[in-house]
Amino acid sequence: MALQKKIRASRAFYQIKGLWVKFKEGFLSFRNVPNKPWFIGHSILIFVFYFLMMYLNFFAFGYTSHLTPLAALTVFVFGTLAMVAPVQGGIGPWHFMVIIALVAYGVSSSDAGIFALVVHGALNIMIIVLGLLALLALPFVNKPAQ
Structure with a gap:
């Protein structure tokens, strides 16, 4: 548990999470293609x-x-x-x-x-x-x- 908290608190985790959110957003934007x-x-x-x-x-x-x-x-x-x-x-x-x-x-x-x-x-x-x-x-x- 302590390691998991440490990982989630790290800057790298937030950067990777942010990239994942943007990646997901890009794929989900396909819904808006006319x-x-x-x-x-x-x-x-x-x-x-x-x-x-x-x-x-x-x-x-x-x-x-x-x-x-x-x-x-x-x-x-x-x-x-x-x-x-x-x-x-x-x-x-x-x-x-x-x-x-x-x-x-x-x-x-x-x-x-x-x-x-x-x-x-x-x-x-x-x-x-x-x-x-x-x-x-x-x-x-x-x-x-x-």
């Missing part, structure tokens, strides 16, 4: 297209072109897990995890490093360009009602 099927569908599509981007990038390099969709899924999952790290844009952890996954499939570490660097850069450039285009399109899409 069109749940569209939300779920778009969420799935986002991950499908991210996976396809990873898989299609395999064909851009001779040393990864022979890899299967399962290998792409593995690399995608490793990269996704790396994005959880509290690092801006996943720079570092994403590369490390992608390299580890590719090496597990027989790609040399130097080739895997090149793949990770080029693919991460290309994906980020695409996100920046499409984001800027979307920003420029906003005035046309969100015209005030007349």
Whole structure:
């Protein structure tokens, strides 16, 4: 009992409890989504297209072109897990995890490093360009009602 009281009185306990409350709030906010099927569908599509981007990038390099969709899924999952790290844009952890996954499939570490660097850069450039285009399109899409 004394240990339990000590744990509950600790600062770490309150921080973890606060994170849990926010996490739960986030999941419960799904109740307020107006069109749940569209939300779920778009969420799935986002991950499908991210996976396809990873898989299609395999064909851009001779040393990864022979890899299967399962290998792409593995690399995608490793990269996704790396994005959880509290690092801006996943720079570092994403590369490390992608390299580890590719090496597990027989790609040399130097080739895997090149793949990770080029693919991460290309994906980020695409996100920046499409984001800027979307920003420029906003005035046309969100015209005030007349």
